[in-house]
Amino acid sequence: MKNINVTLRVDEDLKKKADALFAELGMSLTTAFNIFLRQSVREQQIPFQVRKNVPNAVTLAAMAEAEKGEDLHGPYDTVSDFMKALDA
Numbered sequence: 001m002k003n004i005n006v007t008l009r010v011d012e013d014l015k016k017k018a019d020a021l022f023a024e025l026g027m028s029l030t031t032a033f034n035i036f037l038r039q040s041v042r043e044q045q046i047p048f049q050v051r052k053n054v055p056n057a058v059t060l061a062a063m064a065e066a067e068k069g070e071d072l073h074g075p076y077d078t079v080s081d082f083m084k085a086l087d088a
Helices: 012-024 029-043 057-068 079-087
Strands: none
Touching: 012 029
């Protein structure tokens, strides 16, 4: 098959991090990009879920408590104490 060149614009820091990651995985950025394209075509979709990372209500409440400085971690003397704290 005939190959063509594709030009992409990416943040310089992101490219450096991606190059390092893919090198650790034994491949180049080009190979990783080709894997992404092949998987996308095979599945007829982006091969991972794209969504906003919005915390749910429970997580938001825990984050608010943590910001107030409330102790969320125990320590707990028994598993029973830990389970009671989880249920609360």
